[in-house]
Amino acid sequence: MSVIDRDATAEPALPADDGRSEAYRAFLRAVRVRRWMIWVSQALLLVLFLVLWEIAPRAHWVNPMLTSYPSAIVSAFDRLVLSAGNEGNIFHHTWVTLVEAVVGFVVSMILGLAVAVALWWSTFLYKVIDPFLVVANALPKIALVPIFYIWLGDTTSIYAMAIAIAVFITILMIFNGFQEIDPNKVKLVRTFGATRAQILAKVVLPGSVPTMIAAMKINVGLALVGVIVGEFQSSKAGLGYLIVYGSQIYKMDLVMTSVSILAVMSTVMYLAIAAFERRIQRRRQ
Amino acid sequence: MTAKVELRDISLRYFTTESDTEALRSVSLNVGAGEFIAIVGQSGCGKSTLLSLVAGILKPTGGAVLVDGRPVTGPMRACGYMLQQDYLFEWRTVLENVLIGPEIQGLDMKAARERGVQLLRRYGLGEFIDYYPHQLSGGMRQRAALARTLCTEPDILLLDEPFSALDFQTRLALADEVSEILRRENKTVILVTHDISEAVSMADRVIVMSRRPGRIKAEHLITFAGAGGTRPKPFKARHEPEFGRYFDTIWGELEIHVGH
């Protein structure tokens, strides 16, 4: 994923061939061929993986009960789309998980940003809160799952889990970004008589946009982890629920289908943020 | 001549948990309206501190700073401060950077925009107003920073080694341009520099500061007889016969010892 992404940002659209020297054209051709080779190799690797996964259980190199196989996933998916089994509709489960993850992500970002701003505003507050924040961040939040379940019930506890996992690292990352702003940039606006609110609006926030995007990229994954873990404990719907349910009745095709959908979901969410990042970068050029 | 800027027996100490640094000790200085003075002194002698006091972003521990006869209590529109580097914001275009001062001070943005465009045109950046800072050369960036400083129309310019980040040739050319611009508009200027030649070639008066704690050690009125009463441009001033004499005197006063 990150490899594709880095490639796309590091090598912007290549210029047209016309009017360039022969050597330069050869160079551009080589770059293009190389990029194409990378894509093909990635596609081949994926196909190879799927083929092996299909063949290995069928040839009984591995136990099909344990691994399922791609064609079984496709038929499980079909069944789930038609709501033919008693597991419910796959779109419903996907939607439930997606909404939980997006809400968890958005709330963690807003909350994290708000707390980071408060800590920036009051150094005293920061000094007081800092050790607690570090401990909260280091604590394995998964340990809180049963507590949240008892306190908050089966739906709210899932959101709480997503937020608990994502929010502390967001606060720390964004606040760190604030602190790395060149103090001379702050001094510059102070010479114009900027108030603290103006320093925040004109220097600190716009200067931290790259950090915020980095925090978003990490957050997307973490919010999804929180949601799935929360669903494991308590839910009646969602992909996490399907995974637990499928494993309890030994239907690995159900489990693998849910995991595949999760993979697609996290990829799409990550790509959305990467696209957002590119839009912002383009504005700055 | 009434003083535009007056420092009355200023002292300043920086307190940190590790140390108590006396940066300035009883500094008194008058700068007349339209005067161009330069302050030279070794690194750490309190030159930037002195400018920050005049700009109102630091409060003196003792004494008073007056601008136009009134005590300075905070940053004022009358003062424009140009820092050691340009510190252009990479997320703003050149013009947007120039407009940051008027934005913060809540000035009429339409008039400010016109002023900004005009300033940038005058400094040869007319085609670059919508570019981002990373697309400019060092000299262009420094000119954009000058336009940013002037866009709030200050009467007093505080320049903290504004050319130190530039290569030698750009530095000389820009010194000519900037002193021309500031003299034409009759600004009061306090220029801080390490560079004795820069100070002597640009200023009407050079103030020499001692090592920390910074005090005023000597003052020199800079005049060039050969130019027939008018002030030669900095580049030409470097070839006047008096130049070497001023340079040598100030060099001696700075007590620069190599390999101490």
Ligand SMILES: Nc1ncnc2c1ncn2[C@@H]1O[C@H](COP(=O)(O)OP(=O)(O)OP(=O)(O)O)[C@@H](O)[C@H]1O
């Ligand atoms: N915020 C601060 N806290 C503590 N000490 C400081 C602070 N700022 C400056 N100082 C000290 O005060 C003294 C004067 O600093 P200042 O920046 O004014 O020197 P300067 O003459 O501008 O030096 P340079 O030529 O290197 O820019 C230095 O010794 C410096 O270490």
Ligand SMILES: [Mg+2]
């Ligand atoms: Mg300095």
